[in-house]
């Protein structure tokens with residue numbers, strides 16, 4: 001099983017994540033631009049739009065379980 005996750009080693013923060021407005025499921029949230037965005041695995045449909053858009057390659061498909 002896979003989940004879409006933010007890689008904190010690649011995410012630069014200090015900007016609003018492009019995925020917030022691009023995600024068709026509104027699965028990405030970020031309480032402030034200085035903190036890491038979070039992907040809600042219950043809303044995410046793994047469409048990969050955010051993976052393609054992140055300029056830092058910080059959103060990744062990760063194997064879980």
Ligand code: SF4
Nearest residue numbers: 023044045047048050
């Ligand atoms: S993979 Fe698609 S549904 Fe999931 S967080 Fe990214 S844009 Fe949203």
